[in-house]
Amino acid sequence: MPRTTSSRRSFLQQGAAAASVPYFSWNTRLLADETQSKNDRFRLGVIGAGGMANGNMKAAAAYCDVVAIADVDSERAASSNEAMSKGKADVYSDYRKILERKDIDVIHVATPDHWHTKPLVEAMLAGKDVYCEKPLTLTIDEGKLIRKIQQQTGRVVQVGTQQRSTFELFTKAMAIVADGRLGKITKATVAIGGAPASKELPIATAPANIDWDRWLGPAPKTDYRVLIPTASKDKSGKPKNDRPQTNCHYEFRWWYEYSGGKLTDWGAHHVDIAVWALALNGQTAGPVSLGGTAKHPVDFKVGIPVQRDRYNTATEFHFVVKYANGTEIIIVNNHPDFGNGIMLEGDKAKMFVNRGKLTGAVVDDLKDNPLSEGAIQRAYKGLPMESNERKAHWANFFHCVKTRKEPISDVHSHMKMLNICHLAGISARLGRELKWDESSEQILGDDLANSMLTRAYRKGYEIEM
Ligand SMILES: NC(=O)c1ccc[n+]([C@@H]2O[C@H](COP(=O)([O-])OP(=O)(O)OC[C@H]3O[C@@H](n4cnc5c(N)ncnc54)[C@H](O)[C@@H]3O)[C@@H](O)[C@H]2O)c1
Incomplete structure (x- = not known):
């Protein structure tokens, strides 16, 4: 992981120091601080580079670099790489190549619904934190498996229900x-x-x-x-x-x-x-x-x-x-x-x-x-907030990856x-x-x-x- 213990510690100190400030100014500053250092950026692997992933990669750009893209459509993978990473990401047809990489911290799964559970479970087992698109599963039993593996591994999983962050x-x-x-x-x-x-x-x-x-x-x-x-x-x-x-x-x-x-x-x-x-x-x-x-x-x-x-x-x-x-x-x-x-x-x-x-x-x-004071924070589990829907949901994910808290759209x-x-x-x-x-x-x-x-x-x- 590229982030250092000291950067994580200073992030937590900022959060504690800011706790008494009214929530909007506090949160905006906290999230801006989180993205300040270039060395503190996450390395994202994207699985499924379709319409949603491309929108999401723009929203996530403040916090991470897209270093790998997997898609079973080679044209989509290549065009997404050009648009989101200026052609610098590694491109794969088999997403498992991304999961094998130790230099990748976080994964975005934006495949069609029948292809969510398998890469999500395998990513958690490979030690990755995951932002996975909604609906998380195709069946009720897939949900039981995801819950079990998430509990076992303790990985941070954000579901792409970004309405929660509006x-x-x-x-x-x-x-x-x-x-x-x-x-x-x-x-x-x-x-x-x-x-x-x-x-x-x-x-x-x-x-x-x-x-x-x-x-x-x-x-x-x-x-x-x-x-x-x-x-x-x-x-x-x-x-x-x-x-x-x-x-x-x-x-x-x-x-x-x-x-x-x-x-x-x-x-x-x-x-x-x-x-x-x-x-x-x-x-x-x-x-x-x-x-x-x-x-x-x-x-x-x-x-x-x-x-x-x-x-x-x-x-x-x-x-x-x-x-x-x-x-x-x-x-x-x-x-x-x-x-x-x-x-x-x-x-x-x-x-x-x-x-x-x-x-x-x-x-x-x-x-x-x-x-009443704190009502919106009670609804948002006391997590930091940023006033832009798609970006805010990604901000919440990265905040939770750093702090190991449960994200707003939890499994x-x-x-x-x-x-x-x-x-x-x-x-x-x-x-x-x-x-x-x-x-x-x-x-x-x-x-x-x-x-x-x-x-x-x-x-x-x-x-x-
Ligand atoms: N949160 C939202 O508001 C929102 C909005 C739109 C879509 N979505 C969700 O995002 C997901 C993708 O939707 P979309 O509209 O972008 O679909 P899409 O068909 O445009 O994109 C899916 C991409 O995944 C690729 N893919 C399929 N199997 C793959 C595999 N095994 N490995 C790697 N890539 C693979 C496809 O080739 C395609 O490029 C869906 O689950 C959808 O529900 C969420």
């Missing part, structure tokens, strides 16, 4: 909850959008730059499919830059083989806010049942899509998640009143939050009745929340209500549903432990 929106909303302004929350309505449908996508030969077998990795062997859109025009007559429909880059989200559709893609963000609010409200027990309705672009038999040639995740849904004390989380694709976001209803007040606004009488009331709270999103996916595919036992993390009285807590890894792509 101080003027979601974090502030949580401070309002932590300050008791809503009273006891009885209902959270979460609207997350639905997946698109597609026509049949023709089988094609994967481009030479993509190693299709490795892209599939642990998922079942299947054909590469792509439909290049015929040039369409926007309202002003300009050609639209439509994305190809495929089972590969970006669009993997719309296939249960590689993802959970919107239920995990945006569920990981917005259900996370609802469950975080319940936890700050003192409700830590998990749900007892989940049921509702879902519409898919294809039919399902015993939980498996009968057609394998087009997008298959849910386009519309309405789920009710019930807790033993009567609290409910409603998860819908669209809400007629607010579209996308989270409505939290308590016995004293209600409040709405999404990526654009935080509204409600309790929010207006803050002008005359400010939050445990993420898995608890993501279990709900995965249960919704299982309920959607089976078309029935599920009873959930939080203590054993099992679905009760339903062997088929319970068998869907796990998935076999394809031979040759098992986790190396």
